[in-house]
Amino acid sequence: MFPRTLVSFAFLAALSTAAFAEKLTVFAAASMKDAIERAASEYQTSGGNEVVVSFASSSVLARQIEAGAPADVFISANIDWMAYLVERDLVRTDSETIIAGNNLVIAGPAGTEPVENPSAMLNGRFAMGDPTHVPAGKYARTALENLGLWKNVEKNAVFGENVRVALELASRGEVKAVIVYGSDQKAAGELVRAYVFPADSHAPILYPAAATRDGAESAETFLAFLKSEAGRAIFTDLGFSKATE
Incomplete structure (x- = not known):
């Protein structure tokens, strides 16, 4: 070859x-x-x-x-x-x-442990793409709605103009967690994966x-x-x- x-x-x-x-x-x-x-x-x-x-x-x-x-x-x-x-x-x-x-994940700072319930990572300020127009944000909102969590956590969300802006907020420690694509979490290096949304909670x-x-x-x-x-x-x-x- x-x-x-x-x-x-x-x-x-x-x-x-x-x-x-x-x-x-x-x-x-x-x-x-x-x-x-x-x-x-x-x-x-x-x-x-x-x-x-x-x-x-x-x-x-x-x-x-x-x-x-x-x-x-x-x-x-x-x-x-x-x-x-x-x-x-x-x-x-x-x-x-x-x-x-790609897949959709919740990431947090080094030392963050995996969670079975995503609400544990979203009970404080967290970042995500703006769901009005950013695809990652749309996927995130849909997933949270389908899991019955959006109404409870929406007030904690900080919206980024794109997924990399949301990632940067987490990398700088300005939020507790961030909802991003799996590839973004891997690229960030310093952020660890805490939760992977079920594939059926959002569109492919x-x-x-x-x-x-x-x-x-x-x-x-x-x-x-x-x-x-x-x-x-x-x-x-x-x-x-x-x-x-």
């Missing part, structure tokens, strides 16, 4: 070199920061064109694309914001693909990606890289779950 870097190079080299002359602009959900930065680096090292990435909440990025922002690829943290752009004919639907999945956490309607030709080449063996290995290494269509 060839080393992954060689496989990636062969994969890219087999494609038209004309596609690599342009710079590729990727708009990606904040929770994808580490994964997409690593993927962009490996893609370029393997012979792909330059990739510039902008990270923010999926809602913010989708609305920027709607307003005419020059993005080539959109990667959302849920299917709703991808659907928002599909409805407006702003992405190439034949390029749409699910690149990764999926990351759809697509080339924008007017995106560069190489947009779909980058998407193919994300779905390749090398791309999947990056997501797995950083705590994402397997992509399921």
Whole structure:
């Protein structure tokens, strides 16, 4: 079996070199920061064109694309914001693909012990994404509602404009706990996982990606890289779950 870097190079080299002359602009959900930065680096090292990435909440990025922002690829943290752009004919639907999945967890500072009841971690100030527009916040609120806890803990919630802002509040000790994706907790390092929400307490956490309607030709080449063996290995290494269509 060839080393992954060689496989990636062969994969890219087999494609038209004309596609690599342009710079590729990727708009990606904040929770994808580490994964997409690593993927962009490996893609370029393997012979792909330059990739510039902008990270923010999926809602913010989708609305920027709607307003005419020059993005080539959109990667959302849920299917709703991808659907928002599909409805407006702003992405190439034949390029749409699910690149990764995730789970939802409660994390706390070092020394935090696992809990069976999430209310034990949410009886003081805790952070989460703003549920009015941040996918992680929407998943969190839905999970807490389905567990019958939201009405009791809502008053303790501090909302972040994206999941990484919520994570930073916990990392600085400004809140007792934070509800984030499993991959975010793993990336934080100093925060430990105390609780994993049951998969049936919220909709499946999926990351759809697509080339924008007017995106560069190489947009779909980058998407193919994300779905390749090398791309999947990056997501797995950083705590994402397997992509399921």
